[in-house]
Structures are given as structure tokens and as C-alpha cells.
Amino acid sequence: MQSYDEALAQILGSVTLPLTTELVPLEQARGRAVASDIWATCDLPPFDNSMVDGYAVRTASVGSASEELGLSLPITMEIPAGSWPTRTLRAGEAARIFTGAPIPEGCDAVVMVEDTQESEENDGDEAGRVTLRHPGSGGYIRRRGSDIAVGALAIPAGTTLRAGEIGLLAALGLSEIPCPRRPRVGILSTGDELISLAHTPLSPGQIRDSNGPALAAAIEEAGGLVVQRAHANDMPEAVAEAFAKLSGCDVILSSGGVSVGDHDHVKAVLEAQGTLSFWRIAIKPGKPLAFGTLGDALFFGLPGNPVSSLVTFELFVRPLLQKLAGHTRCLRSQITVTLAAPLPHAPGRREFVRASLDDNLRATPTGAQGSHRTSSMVGADVLIIAHEAHGDYPAGATLPALLLR
Ligand code: AMP
Ligand code: MG
Numbered sequence: 001m002q003s004y005d006e007a008l009a010q011i012l013g014s015v016t017l018p019l020t021t022e023l024v025p026l027e028q029a030r031g032r033a034v035a036s037d038i039w040a041t042c043d044l045p046p047f048d049n050s051m052v053d054g055y056a057v058r059t060a061s062v063g064s065a066s067e068e069l070g071l072s073l074p075i076t077m078e079i080p081a082g083s084w085p086t087r088t089l090r091a092g093e094a095a096r097i098f099t100g101a102p103i104p105e106g107c108d109a110v111v112m113v114e115d116t117q118e119s120e121e122n123d124g125d126e127a128g129r130v131t132l133r134h135p136g137s138g139g140y141i142r143r144r145g146s147d148i149a150v151g152a153l154a155i156p157a158g159t160t161l162r163a164g165e166i167g168l169l170a171a172l173g174l175s176e177i178p179c180p181r182r183p184r185v186g187i188l189s190t191g192d193e194l195i196s197l198a199h200t201p202l203s204p205g206q207i208r209d210s211n212g213p214a215l216a217a218a219i220e221e222a223g224g225l226v227v228q229r230a231h232a233n234d235m236p237e238a239v240a241e242a243f244a245k246l247s248g249c250d251v252i253l254s255s256g257g258v259s260v261g262d263h264d265h266v267k268a269v270l271e272a273q274g275t276l277s278f279w280r281i282a283i284k285p286g287k288p289l290a291f292g293t294l295g296d297a298l299f300f301g302l303p304g305n306p307v308s309s310l311v312t313f314e315l316f317v318r319p320l321l322q323k324l325a326g327h328t329r330c331l332r333s334q335i336t337v338t339l340a341a342p343l344p345h346a347p348g349r350r351e352f353v354r355a356s357l358d359d360n361l362r363a364t365p366t367g368a369q370g371s372h373r374t375s376s377m378v379g380a381d382v383l384i385i386a387h388e389a390h391g392d393y394p395a396g397a398t399l400p401a402l403l404l405r
Contacts, residue, residue: 018326033326043145111136158328180326186228256304285371305371354380
């Protein structure tokens with residue numbers, strides 16, 4: 001039986017290269033990874049500009065201005081954001097300037113509007129005068145290239161694009177971003193008992209296929225594309241036929257039929273049609289989990305129990321999809337939580353306990369943890385990691401946990 005760490009390392013090690021690159025419109029790039037380093041093609045900001053609303057001045061001519069000794073200057077220009085100064089600022093002049101507006105030539109400081117007083121009377125000087133109560137500061141000038149300079153590394157390859165990265169790419173004027181394409185995933189639900197259409201009444205003994213939709217949602221969330229959905233009855237021929245039909249996938253997931261029961265055929269058919277690397281991992285939930293290859297695709301035979309299939313997806317399939325899609329960080333963040341209630345745990349297997357989290361990182365398990373209890377996934381913010389070498393944990397114990405959101 002594989003340990004959790006061995007299984008994860010082997011699964012991630014099976015990815016040699018990310019998928020081929022495609023150009024993605026910036027508006028659709030959120031959540032994607034960048035395929036290559038992005039270098040700044042221009043300076044940001046593109047020109048020196050004012051950090052505040054105020055007056056552009058020349059330090060040499062306003063050094064004496066103070067709270068007590070106000071210095072009156074004529075206002076010779078008005079420079080709103082989006083305009084460009086038409087002339088040089090001379091000594092003894094002030095230019096009304098606004099946040100983000102370009103600094104005129106000759107100006108080396110800006111006085112905040114809060115440190116000034118504009119005069120009503122204008123002595124025949126049309127634009128009026130301003131009294132400075134402070135000499136201003138060069139620190140109020142945002143220098144060209146001070147955010148990022150042309151030629152600098154803006155975003156390293158493998159970075160996940162979130163709002164902040166999208167903003168930087170937009171500021172640089174990039175409209176299409178090179179990203180590894182999304183992994184194509186096929187899903188096969190196995191089981192004679194399954195009905196997939198919501199409006200069909202259930203016959204005795206039947207249940208609805210909930211793993212199919214749950215896995216499809218998890219794949220989308222993980223950045224994958226669901227390209228095929230199929231169902232197979234619990235007959236070796238039916239599983240073999242369904243496997244043969246799943247083509248054009250980078251990853252194939254099956255659910256159910258992977259254990260050792262008389263009606264479990266996934267493992268044997270995989271061995272016949274593809275390769276099986278391992279099929280048992282010392283974790284709870286989800287001990288039976290087959291990993292191998294089927295044609296050109298990587299194959300996961302996930303357990304049928306709804307909780308087990310989603311938890312094993314979270315632990316093993318999601319990191320793989322993220323790695324295929326080019327993300328440097330393909331694992332969920334691990335945090336430390338405090339148990340709000342005692343946690344019973346039998347040593348032997350590493351257990352991943354669904355729990356909700358409060359604002360103080362106190363974790364409360366989402367009720368009984370049976371692997372058929374679909375309801376225990378509702379409101380799960382974390383998977384608390386109970387170690388295989390440990391027994392029960394008391395309330396107040398601190399444990400590692402994988403953050404699911
Ligand atoms: P199996 O691994 O096939 O023995 O299935 C284990 C349990 O999970 C059984 O109770 C199945 O009915 C249930 N199960 C298997 N596949 C699904 C599915 N797609 N949706 C909901 N439950 C399932
Ligand atoms: Mg089954």
C-alpha cells in the first residue's frame with residue numbers, strides 16, 4: 001500500500017511537461033497559469049506623475065514656505081489627469097496639478113492641496129494665486145518606471161493569474177496571454193445502480209449518479225475541461241467498452257468499481273487495456289484508488305463513495321490538473337487549525353477530515369464522517385490532516401489542514 005506522500009509524488013512525477021501553449025484573451029485568463037515569463041514592454045508608470053492633488057513647484061523657489069510664513073505664487077498652469085503640460089514650469093510659479101497628472105518640466109516637488117490656500121482676488125492675474133504653507137516634497141512625484149521598469153520581469157512563468165496579475169498585464173497593454181491549454185478530462189461513472197437523469201423516477205435499488213456532476217464541478221474548479229461523460233454497468237465488457245470510447249483526454253477519471261468486490265472491474269480492465277501503477281493508498285477516506293495510464297491519458301480509478309471520490313480528487317487529481325495546466329503552485333495551502341471539538345482518529349491511515357472554519361481558524365468537523373455522507377462535504381472549508389501515527393485528538397489540539405477555498 002502506498003503512503004499519501006509516495007502516491008502524491010508519483011502522480012505529480014508522471015507529468016513531464018505542461019500542456020501546449022495557447023493565447024488566451026486577458027478577460028478570460030483569470031485562474032490560468034502563464035506559460036512563460038512576462039517581461040515589461042514599457043515603464044510603469046509611463047511618465048512622472050503627481051501622487052496628490054496640489055501644486056507643482058520648483059523647490060529652489062519655495063524653500064521658505066512654512067505654516068507661519070505662507071508664500072504666495074501665481075498659478076500659471078492647470079494640469080488635470082489625462083492632459084499633457086504645454087510648457088515648462090519656471091521659478092516662482094505654481095501649477096495646479098491633480099493625482100495622476102504628468103509632472104511639468106522644471107517641477108521637482110508637489111505641495112499637497114491641504115498645505116495651501118488659493119486666493120480669491122487675483123491681482124489681474126487670470127489664473128489666480130496660491131499661498132503655500134509647506135515647501136512640498138519630491139516624494140509626491142511618482143517616477144516613471146518606479147512600479148516596474150521596461151525590460152524587468154513582470155510575472156514569472158507558472159504564476160496563477162488573479163485580479164492583481166490581470167491588472168498588471170492590462171497596465172502593460174497585453175491583451176492576449178500565453179497559457180498552457182486546459183487539461184481535457186473524461187469522466188466515467190460505473191455502477192448498475194446509477195441513474196444520471198434528474199427527472200427520471202428511481203426504481204427500487206437505484207440511486208442518482210452524484211459523483212459525475214460533483215467531479216465535473218471539481219474539474220472545472222481545478223482548471224480542467226470536461227470533454228466526455230460516460231456511464232458503464234458493472235460488467236467487464238461494459239467497462240472495457242467505455243474505456244475504449246474515452247478518447248482525446250489528457251486525464252480520465254472513473255468512479256466506483258475499483259475495490260475487490262465481485263462487481264468491481266475497473267482495476268482488471270485497466271491492467272488489460274492500460275497500465276496500473278498502484279491501487280491502494282493508506283488514507284481515509286479513499287483507500288482503493290487506482291492510478292495508471294489508459295492510452296495517452298493518465299488514469300484515476302476513484303472510489304465510488306461520494307465523499308471518497310471528491311476527497312481523493314482533491315488530494316491527487318486537482319494537483320495533477322494544476323500541474324498539467326502549468327501552475328507552479330499546484331498544491332492547496334496548508335494551514336494550522338485548532339480543533340473546536342475532540343477528533344476521534346484510529347492510527348494506521350492518514351485521515352482527511354472535512355471541517356468548517358471560523359474566523360479564528362478554529363475547525364469544527366462537518367458532522368459524522370462516513371464516506372457515503374454527501375452532506376458532510378457541505379460547508380467544508382478544510383481537510384484536517386490526522387496523522388497515521390496518532391490516536392484521538394482532544395479539543396484545542398492544533399493540526400495541519402488543507403485549505404479548500
Ligand atoms: P463502489 O466503489 O462501486 O463499490 O461504490 C461504493 C458506493 O458508492 C456504493 O454505495 C455506490 O452505490 C456508491 N456510488 C458509486 N458510484 C456512485 C456515483 N456515481 N454517484 C453516487 N454514488 C455512487
Ligand atoms: Mg459499484
